[in-house]
Amino acid sequence: MKQSQLFTKTKKESPADEVSLNAELLIRAGYINKEMAGVYSYLPLGLKVIKKIENIIREEMDKIGGIEMRTSVFQNKEVWEKSNRWDDEVVDNWFKTKLKNGTEVGLSFTNEEAYADILKQYINSYKDLPVYPYDFKNIFRNEARSKSGILRGREFYWKALYSFSKNDEEHNIFYEKSKEAYKNIFRRVGIGHLTYLTFASGGTFSKFSHEFQTVTSAGEDLIYVDPNKGIAINKEVYNDEVIESLGLKKEELVENKAVEVGNIFSLGTKFSAPFELKYKDENGEEKLVIMGSYGIGLGRLMGTVVEVLSDDKGIIWPESIAPFKVHLLSLGGDENVRNGAEDLYNKLKERGIEVLFDDRADTSAGEKFADSDLIGIPYRVVVSKRSLADGGFEVKKRTEVQGKIINEQELIGLLETKN
Amino acid sequence: MKQSQLFTKTKKESPADEVSLNAELLIRAGYINKEMAGVYSYLPLGLKVIKKIENIIREEMDKIGGIEMRTSVFQNKEVWEKSNRWDDEVVDNWFKTKLKNGTEVGLSFTNEEAYADILKQYINSYKDLPVYPYDFKNIFRNEARSKSGILRGREFYWKALYSFSKNDEEHNIFYEKSKEAYKNIFRRVGIGHLTYLTFASGGTFSKFSHEFQTVTSAGEDLIYVDPNKGIAINKEVYNDEVIESLGLKKEELVENKAVEVGNIFSLGTKFSAPFELKYKDENGEEKLVIMGSYGIGLGRLMGTVVEVLSDDKGIIWPESIAPFKVHLLSLGGDENVRNGAEDLYNKLKERGIEVLFDDRADTSAGEKFADSDLIGIPYRVVVSKRSLADGGFEVKKRTEVQGKIINEQELIGLLETKN
Numbered sequence: 001m002k003q004s005q006l007f008t009k010t011k012k013e014s015p016a017d018e019v020s021l022n023a024e025l026l027i028r029a030g031y032i033n034k035e036m037a038g039v040y041s042y043l044p045l046g047l048k049v050i051k052k053i054e055n056i057i058r059e060e061m062d063k064i065g066g067i068e069m070r071t072s073v074f075q076n077k078e079v080w081e082k083s084n085r086w087d088d089e090v091v092d093n094w095f096k097t098k099l100k101n102g103t104e105v106g107l108s109f110t111n112e113e114a115y116a117d118i119l120k121q122y123i124n125s126y127k128d129l130p131v132y133p134y135d136f137k138n139i140f141r142n143e144a145r146s147k148s149g150i151l152r153g154r155e156f157y158w159k160a161l162y163s164f165s166k167n168d169e170e171h172n173i174f175y176e177k178s179k180e181a182y183k184n185i186f187r188r189v190g191i192g193h194l195t196y197l198t199f200a201s202g203g204t205f206s207k208f209s210h211e212f213q214t215v216t217s218a219g220e221d222l223i224y225v226d227p228n229k230g231i232a233i234n235k236e237v238y239n240d241e242v243i244e245s246l247g248l249k250k251e252e253l254v255e256n257k258a259v260e261v262g263n264i265f266s267l268g269t270k271f272s273a274p275f276e277l278k279y280k281d282e283n284g285e286e287k288l289v290i291m292g293s294y295g296i297g298l299g300r301l302m303g304t305v306v307e308v309l310s311d312d313k314g315i316i317w318p319e320s321i322a323p324f325k326v327h328l329l330s331l332g333g334d335e336n337v338r339n340g341a342e343d344l345y346n347k348l349k350e351r352g353i354e355v356l357f358d359d360r361a362d363t364s365a366g367e368k369f370a371d372s373d374l375i376g377i378p379y380r381v382v383v384s385k386r387s388l389a390d391g392g393f394e395v396k397k398r399t400e401v402q403g404k405i406i407n408e409q410e411l412i413g414l415l416e417t418k419n
Numbered sequence: 420m421k422q423s424q425l426f427t428k429t430k431k432e433s434p435a436d437e438v439s440l441n442a443e444l445l446i447r448a449g450y451i452n453k454e455m456a457g458v459y460s461y462l463p464l465g466l467k468v469i470k471k472i473e474n475i476i477r478e479e480m481d482k483i484g485g486i487e488m489r490t491s492v493f494q495n496k497e498v499w500e501k502s503n504r505w506d507d508e509v510v511d512n513w514f515k516t517k518l519k520n521g522t523e524v525g526l527s528f529t530n531e532e533a534y535a536d537i538l539k540q541y542i543n544s545y546k547d548l549p550v551y552p553y554d555f556k557n558i559f560r561n562e563a564r565s566k567s568g569i570l571r572g573r574e575f576y577w578k579a580l581y582s583f584s585k586n587d588e589e590h591n592i593f594y595e596k597s598k599e600a601y602k603n604i605f606r607r608v609g610i611g612h613l614t615y616l617t618f619a620s621g622g623t624f625s626k627f628s629h630e631f632q633t634v635t636s637a638g639e640d641l642i643y644v645d646p647n648k649g650i651a652i653n654k655e656v657y658n659d660e661v662i663e664s665l666g667l668k669k670e671e672l673v674e675n676k677a678v679e680v681g682n683i684f685s686l687g688t689k690f691s692a693p694f695e696l697k698y699k700d701e702n703g704e705e706k707l708v709i710m711g712s713y714g715i716g717l718g719r720l721m722g723t724v725v726e727v728l729s730d731d732k733g734i735i736w737p738e739s740i741a742p743f744k745v746h747l748l749s750l751g752g753d754e755n756v757r758n759g760a761e762d763l764y765n766k767l768k769e770r771g772i773e774v775l776f777d778d779r780a781d782t783s784a785g786e787k788f789a790d791s792d793l794i795g796i797p798y799r800v801v802v803s804k805r806s807l808a809d810g811g812f813e814v815k816k817r818t819e820v821q822g823k824i825i826n827e828q829e830l831i832g833l834l835e836t837k838n
Contacts, residue, residue, distance in 0.1 A: 007486070007541050007550040033537050035491045041537060042489040067426070070461040072454045073557055074574050097514045097526065100563045107516065118452050118460060122426050131426040138492055138557065144519045155493050
């Protein structure tokens with residue numbers, strides 16, 4: 001895509017009330033627009049990143065047997081009354097609205113009830129299980145405060161998978177698979193090295209739930225990390241008994257602020273009981289389905305990547321979720337330069353290499369470099385009078401200080417290499 | 420996909436309060452789930468259809484210069500007050516909700532204000548125009564009645580593009596291109612032959628807007644069609660003067676019920692004026708941007724296809740938006756049949772042919788045929804003792820009465836042919 005066709009521009013400033021680094025950088029670089037505290041629109045660059053994250057998550061969910069669907073945002077009061085989660089006294093972050101006839105309607109803040117209600121229509125026999133439906137949708141939570149940019153939205157884009165299993169054994173097998181899938185996701189989006197499987201509070205049906213916590217000063221959670229074992233304990237369950245039961249040693253644990261980028265939860269029969277979600281086993285006996293939930297906030301994940309991988313010049317996207325692989329900069333008005341850049345742009349596109357081409361005619365080299373650092377595309381390729389005189393193009397990774405001149409063939413070879 | 424892995428099942432009945440044909444068939448076949456009147460969830464089969472429709476629309480939007488983004492559902496009161504569309508007395512189908520601090524928030528019922536507000540930050544010069552951003556998102560409208568299934572939802576999935584042009588001339592060029600793009604979309608989803616460019620009421624800035632109306636008895640609109648010229652007039656502007664101005668003759672027009680599957684609208688400066696959305700032209704003079712809007716409801720489009728292409732046995736999907744191309748049915752418990760079907764299933768998958776494999780062991784041939792007709796996949800391929808004895812597989816299009824036996828090579832050749 002040519003930058004002259006992209007309507008967004010970088011900004012020197014983000015909104016005065018924006019205090020989070022992730023939103024500040026993403027707004028200044030033209031990825032998101034702040035509509036109000038905790039509510040952001042995704043501009044073209046931002047949507048590209050979200051879609052790449054979505055595709056990675058979809059691949060990992062499909063690999064462990066997930067089947068995608070899409071539940072509605074509007075939620076039916078009667079459904080949520082079954083599990084006693086309709087009342088604002090019980091769940092204090094509902095957004096609700098009303099139909100013309102006065103009927104109250106809720107906006108999805110999570111999906112357990114919607115899934116249990118739908119699956120009840122289709123599960124009768126042990127032959128119908130297990131099943132692992134999931135969806136990507138906008139979720140709404142009436143947060144009292146919302147100052148962490150896209151780390152904690154009032155409206156946010158979310159993946160939720162629910163597992164429906166015959167028994168604990170079948171549940172546990174999937175639960176372990178989901179841990180691996182989640183690890184793959186966080187590794188693939190570039191924050192695996194900072195993300196820890198974290199033991200957190202469970203519920204009636206399991207001692208722990210598991211969170212995936214990414215260490216960053218922007219985090220709202222406190223975790224205690226064992227760097228050698230690669231696991232952590234959330235402050236909410238951090239005590240001597242838990243430390244010991246996990247085979248950890250207090251003196252080896254390091255306190256860190258962290259963001260919860262994903263969680264998995266054994267629900268047992270918490271929701272299948274009120275919904276009477278049952279199946280007949282091989283002996284014709286009725287049993288309650290065992291459920292689990294597996295969530296990831298896509299905006300939060302994108303914001304976390306920005307928090308942990310940016311530098312003082314801007315964002316540094318991992319190649320897997322960058323809006324483009326290459327940022328091609330044409331410097332100066334020289335005709336050979338313009339033609340050379342245009343020619344290279346077309347060649348890269350033909351080869352299916354995603355490239356953003358800064359073809360703006362009236363922008364200085366300094367501005368183009370600063371914009372490129374702020375936007376954070378993995379490879380920067382410069383075409384200038386000097387680079388052509390030196391025999392080609394200057395290529396530099398966003399993480400490198402110094403570029404090098406290589407010819408077209410070498411450049412294409414480099415950019416076609418899969419990481 | 421194997422049908423045994425798909426959790427949905429066909430149903431004999433749809434909900435008692437469901438009076439529309441589209442929702443009845445889609446619910447019975449397992450495409451959608453009714454959450455409440457006007458609110459549906461998309462089950463795995465339904466989401467596959469929605470995504471195919473979405474991809475067709477995206478391709479056509481990108482072809483005419485569209486650039487995708489995603490605006491938030493939550494809308495800021497202050498933004499909508501600028502155009503005087505916040506007040507419930509002015510817009511009577513808002514859904515609104517409240518933040519903890521009492522601040523009112525609206526749920527998107529359309530997107531003009533959100534786009535004008537965002538683009539205002541980025542448009543300064545004639546060099547920034549034209550630009551054609553669009554998004555796919557859930558839209559919410561507080562309809563007093565909602566009895567048309569997915570033809571008129573209270574929550575629905577929608578594509579909206581907005582054009583931002585320097586002047587009427589530039590606007591009109593894009594407006595004509597958008598007509599062609601819309602015709603391509605309706606042709607590609609299989610209802611082009613029943614869909615008419617329809618003249619409807621305009622506004623302050625244009626005599627007419629243009630709707631794309633698909634003729635069906637399920638429609639809520641009345642249009643007057645000239646079958647030879649392929650255009651129509653909406654009842655709201657149907658009078659002698661309009662008929663004459665379009666060069667039509669009253670006696671050649673046929674009255675039809677129809678569904679509005681798309682609309683395009685010249686907005687002039689209606690929204691750019693209150694938002695002071697201006698640019699500096701080549702002479703440094705400030706001018707208001709000229710806007711247009713271009714909408715399509717994806718659920719409505721899906722429902723319309725069901726309304727106009729189904730028969731008394733079920734749905735008939737056009738290949739372009741069918742959830743799968745082939746419905747493979749294995750009949751009876753014979754081992755050769757089971758192996759033959761499994762083998763064919765794997766070969767089709769290897770070739771990238773989308774196939775739903777009815778591998779259910781304890782389901783009768785009659786039930787499998789009835790389910791297949793209801794679900795409406797374009798090609799049905801049967802593997803049975805008889806078909807194998809006759810030298811292969813029985814293939815039948817959903818629209819054909821009689822199948823024919825062909826061998827594997829012929830079958831793969833047939834299914835690999837692009838339509």
